[in-house]
Amino acid sequence: MQQSFVYFSILLCIFEIFKFKMPGTILENLSGRKLSVLVTVLLLSQLACFLVGLISPSPAGIQTILATVCVDPEPEVRDKWFSRNCPKKVDLRYDNALEGISPNNLVFVVEMPNFQQDFSRWQQNLAGVLQIELVYRSGQKLLNPMIELTLDARLAYSNKVKNGGKTPWTHYTNAITERYMDCIFNDTAIENKEGYPYDCSMVPLFELGSLYHDYYLLNLRLPYDSQKELNTHLLKVEEIFLHMIHMNGGFTKVWISLKSIFFPIIVTIMIWFWNRVHLLSRTPALLEYMLIVLGGTLAFLDLPIEYLTLHFDMPYMLLLSDIRQGIFYATLLSFWLVFTGEHMLIQETGERNSLRKYWKHLSSIAVGCVSLLIFDLCERGMHLVNPFSSIWVTPLGTNLALTFVICAGLCAGIYFLFLCYMIWRVFKNISIKRSVLPSMTQARRLHYEGTMYRFTFLMGATVVCAGITIVSFILNQYTQGEHNLDDSMDIELTSIIHTGVYGMWNVYICALLMLYAPSHKQWPSEPTCSEGEEVEFSRLSSEPSTTPNEISSLTSFVAKANIE
Amino acid sequence: MRFTDKFRKKLNVMLQFFVLSAFSINESAAARRPIVNGTWIRMGMIIDEMMQSDQGPPSCKALPGLSPGQTKLCQLYIDHMNAVALGAKQSLNECTHQFQNRRWNCSILDDVNVFGPVITIASRETAFAHALAAAGVSHSISRACRDGQLASCGCSRTDRPKDLKKAWVWGGCGDNLQYGYKFTQNFIDVREKERKFKRGSRDQGRALMNLHNNEAGRRAVIRKTKVTCKCHGVSGSCSLITCWQQLANFREIGDYLRDKYDGATEVRVNKRGRLQLKDPHITIPTADDMVYLEDSPDYCVRNDVTGSLGTQGRPCNRTSADIDGCNILCCGRGYNTLKTVIKERCQCKFKWCCEVQCKTCVKSLDTHTCK
Known part of the structure; x- marks a missing residue:
């Protein structure tokens, strides 16, 4: 009209x-x-x-998703996808759960979107930003303000099936990229710094120009290698959030x-x-x-x-x-x-x-x-x-x-x-x-x-x-x-x-x-x-x-x- | 920016009055408190048992300390109970951390009231415990939303008809912080709302105080969030910019609330059933501030009636002139000094993610304990 x-x-x-x-x-x-x-x-x-x-x-709208931390017993075998309900999960906040686990075993899993929703093509595009929560543990030296991260990220997609299911995860793209993160410790005056967080900058991770599929899955690893100096400055990561920005339909x-x-x-x-x-x-x-x-x-x-x-x-x-x-x-x-x-x-x-x-x-x-x-x-x-x-x-x-x-x-x-x-x-x-x-x-x-x-x-x-x-x-x-x-x-x-x-x-x-x-x-x-x-x-x-x-x-x- | 601050302040004052006056209506004949067996915060103590019994969500009857209204909410939102219990647990942990060096050290007892009889006194410490518990649940629910554990966060909670195309393809969805705030408001405040008190009675004053402090706790979670923005316009320019709230670490919220505890205001309940300043010269507390009705009991000596444990045997810091110093903590009774040799982990080297390499250092140390 x-x-x-x-x-x-x-x-x-x-x-x-x-x-x-x-x-x-x-x-x-x-x-x-x-x-x-x-x-x-x-x-x-x-x-x-x-x-x-x-x-x-x-x-544009935003949805924040907390990464589920899954344990991959065989990190060498790459041809698999971890979803939110993976067999073995750990909570990085509790140290006792982490015994015998090496950083290469950890997979941060983010299923997009959250809450049993699915993407609509009207939402046009998607950008992902990582928020890595670092905390201070007693006995630790304070970190350099600039941390170099090596991220091994893999993205998969899936679609709705007419009778209510999902298609299996299909590989979309993968890359090993580097990012820099600025971390400041604000509470240096406090004597017992145990458990206090670092104030870290956001890490832009990906940008998809089209939102063609219904579901996306991110499997993120932070590989550690002391010889190649991969993630050697990374200390106690408690949680990783992914903020995904989408256009509103x-x-x-x-x-x-x-x-x-x-x-x-x-x-x-x-x-x-x-x-x-x-x-x-x-x-x-x-x-x-x-x-x-x-x-x-x-x-x-x-x-x-x-x-x-x-x-x-x-x-x-x-x-x-x-x-x-x-x-x-x-x-x-x-x-x-x-x-x-x-x-x-x-x-x-x-x-x-x-x-x-x-x-x-x-x-x-x-x-x-x-x-x-x-x-x-x-x-x-x-x-x-x-x-x-x-x-x-x-x-x-x-x-x-x-x-x-x-x-x-x-x-x-x-x-x-x-x-x-x-x-x-x-x-x-x-x-x-x-x-x-x-x-x-x-x-x-x-x-x-x-x-x-x-x-x-x-x-x-x-x-x-x-x-x-x-x-x-x-x-x-x-x-x-x-x-x-x-x-x-x-x-x-x-x-x-x-x-x-x-x-x-x-x-x-x-x-x-x-x-x-x-x-x-x-x-x-x-x-x-x-x-x-x-x-x-x-x-x-x-x-x-x-x-x-x-x-x-x-x-x-x-x-x-x-x-x- | 400044304008919205002003607006916020106004909102705070308004909200405070709302909170203060909400229950002045409930004036009918003084009904006795129904016997609620202790406090729901106890859920935080049995969380580990809850987790271990992998039989799906716990039944609401098995959860300790729920009032009738809370039980109803529990049945409606059974999937939230894990997060509530986790929130209670983190608030208990935080309470012991924040008060480890004070006369009242937030001692957690194995009793239905969690903190012992101390919590029944409408003191500053009770105010802090309530605010921290509310903050813990609010924080934990918001976090659980981000974890995807809860079905009713985000969009699906909107009551709009379904034909409104999934809340305008997500544009109309509220954020998780707000959801955590709202849920906590319903779940915790219902305890104080389901009872009726004589206007101006001590019980009514206590309910108003709890409501106010619960609000202060929930607001602390929102106050401590950090706003982060990302530009994603043409060529990544800021012609299009999206901002979001970053949930603060609970330790920061604990610090913030401890400051609020130190600046808590003493109030009394007047005949009209509202909270009123005891000393009219101090500034009116906002909805962010804590209020209390009664003076704290003497925490120096053990008293089984008030529930004070006393400070006898507590370690103290000889050199500190602060609240953790032997002078203050031992209430002038003096202290014993003991030479001990301790082994501790030192010069730790952390490796991402899970490895800590420490040396063991042997230190000889003077420890002081209160007489």
Whole structure:
């Protein structure tokens, strides 16, 4: 219902816009009443996105499972799986149970999920984090703060059978990996330290890009070898917990529904936009190319391919969604640069603008995105081959990862400096031009004031959108991890933020496509428009100095003023 | 962050008033305490027997010290009883650890009250024992949830209709800490709620005190949790971040509660059947703090009526000026010194996982015991 409503109202809007027939972009020619209708519709659909967040659970959930410690009498024979009800279990908290057991006999077993539940494919992906509980035993030396762990991890899967059973555990993947764990002992002042815990950092273990099967089983060993120095620093492990983070199925459903609604809308608007451009006698301008590309990347982002994960095993979904978002943000950033550049109001007339003009500015985006892509391929791409791998483990990998991340950060910084400089210049130019306004005729001045106002309005909207995104995500970090004892807080702020922000960028780009689409100039102007405006405008558009590639009368006006 | 702290404080005060006032309603004619044979904490002492008899879960009638309401809960949640007993056991262990050097050393007696008649006095020590027991069970239930032992943790406990698609595919599931808290609240507090007292009576005051201290114990488990977060957004960025609570080691909870014991507040029950500060100048205790009604008995000398064992024969530390020093522990009676030669394990080398290589050191040592 929501979908049909939004769809209908946007179609209505498009229809309204179609009736308009002035040169330049729709933004400049739309009457105040129609603009307000359009803005209201956009704001309503934005509100709907926030409200959708209300009904959905938080994006991700967590389940903590305590590892069962099983004893494997024959550690050399590897072709077997230990499940929670293994024949011999021990409790590492009690020393007397451990006599005659070597570390290689111990298998930490985690059956996922807990509580007779089974995974749903709607849950999309799974990440596992280990929490290893070390305690101090009297007579022990305090540990080094940095402990090197060698983990022998094996993962198996199983599925439900129709008549209620489970298929036998089948090997999924295995690896021997290294991890580092920081452990601090906080209670050094206490005399009798027996039984006091170390405060150890979490150990990220695995990341599965797809949750295709119903059950997973982790068999983890901490092999000891004094010659190879494997786990020699590990002392008294009492318990191992696995925190597994999964997407919440409810959130995925809401998310995909949002995408399924936005996708046809954005495609329709794109088709309409391109038709509009082709109806003109001139070739499309750079800004129009940028807009259609931006719409295209948004449509790619909105394409609900998550539906496929319900039927196919697609472990590359995490990587793919990263890439999709990366492409979208890169295009959005480039668009802002070109947009401000095109409104720079200082243009050499007659020369056709192309992306080549912006290569300096765009290269910062390109370098940043490529380094992020390489980082992502190293981290998430490697997970396709080995879910236990991590680029952060080896010193070389850490340096490499840091290099790419810092490089991307630097590029982002350079980009924003560029952008801020350009925006500042545009606003400076506008204020200069504004001082010229009083010398113009009344009708002409009114028109330009309106156009400038609308242009600043959209720039403002961009800033507001970006601001809301940043603030909401910072807010999100703060609200996370709060724990209250009562259930009264059932509203899930995180999901509202995610659906709201996602909806906001969709609405923003729909608005851009609609407002920056060219108006028809073939159609004769109708007397519905106020006389003065019309006269002024037709006079301006027929001036010899206006170049055919100019799409907005604002730029044409300023270009003209420049020549003067 | 600061805002939520404020909110928490407010919540605490509110909750405290709720706890304090909950039973002022039960004003009807003073009914005698039904004879409940001792305390449920005794379950912690027979846990090893329970474990050894591998005949499935124990029957609720065989469990010691359960009140009628607790027996009902036991029948409903029979699989939880192992965790309850383990919780009681760890709280007893922790109690002896925390009080090993004090005049009252949390001596566990083989009696229905576990701690002897001392526990019937509404003293500071009783407050601590109740809070620690509640914390032990709360901790143990939460841990058992993570172990997958209990069927009703996590999602399945939600009372929503099944067609709500498994609690919105897990999104609507509460966490284990909360479950442990809620279960303990039902299971332990029911003892105090199933009896009716004359308003303002000593018994009612005792029930209110127990309720308050049980709450303090349960909250200690939640207060000591550590929040850990993981970023898993685009490229591992923090655009998507998930946080969770890490259950603290019970030793830390014991330390925290011992601090609360040291700062416990003396209260009295007023005619309206509410707890009220004895000294109006001190700050109102929050739901995290312990309260007690009566002064502690004299733990220095043996007294079979109060159940005090006395400190005679207890080892003490000659050099310490603290509570474990001979001066304080022996209540000024002085101490005997004995030269002993002890053999102890020293210079231990631990090897993951299960091997300890120690040398045996021979130390000559002066041990002091109270006269």
